[in-house]
Amino acid sequence: VVIYNMILDSLCKHGHVDDAQNLFSEMDKKGIAPNIFTYNTMINAYCSFGRWSDATQMLREMVERKITPDVVTFNALINTFVKEGRLSGARELYDEMIWRGIVPNTITYNTLIDGYCMLNRLNEANQVFDLMVRKGVSPDTVTFSTLINGYCKAKRVEDGMVLFHKMTRIGCVADTVTYTTLIQGFLRANNVRVAMELFQEMVSRDLSPNIMTYNILLEGLCCNGKLERALEVFKEMEKSEMDIDIYSYGIIIHGMCKAGKVEEAWDLFCGLPLKGVKENEGDQPCPREAIYNTLVRGHLRYHDVNTAAELIKEMRRGGFSAD
């Protein structure tokens, strides 16, 4: 069962929910009984792909087989309500789990907090925070990062910093996500200096910046007219063995266009295939197309209509459409 569960989960995480579904019925036929992990995996997968009816069917089935939904099941369900912004539904599920004698854990509260943060309802987010403490559930790094993100998105970076200090005071260690969140907050507040200081601090604490950290830095620097610094950071990325995604190049190209360096942007773009940059992996929006559009706009803005026209032809050839 454990092996099956691992395979099911990995199939789902890669978006092959139908294959997982098939494997699920196959294991059933072979007489391998699904357990609570199996059901939770499938329910979560259906939920995160919006297949609500499949999810409820799984729920019914597990109950029929006398497998009782546990805290993980409820957390997954609460999360799907939360992601749709249906906080009252999420709260009802929370009440129901308590009614059933299931004890909410840190993840339950973190999920609810995130839901309120997403809707900019920071007071209620804090109320949930107080509630969890009152119930004896300890906030963790994710709890604080979630709240900090809420404040940053609400343009209240300084309040985010207050939480940042509070978390260390009570023994929660800030991780890469925490730092990345704050760095973005400061960049959006056009405070490049503090953002860079935080970046140095995270590195000095042996937290390695990842591709998200870098993309945020690049975009923030470009938006604040610091193309030079962005290019320095970019060099650093190329040196480290991090696999730079095509979005990173898109950000730089966009920054170059905005700074009037349309030629350099074009050169960089032409060099992309040589660098073995990984393109999209079956995702929705096509980054390449976005870059083309960025370049066209850049050329147009600087009155190079001919090159722009040429670019559009080329993208048509490549099967893209200009917007």
Place this chain on the structure above:
RNA sequence: CUCUGAUGUG
């Protein structure tokens, strides 16, 4: 072995 937080270019 299953559930929660940060990036997506006008």
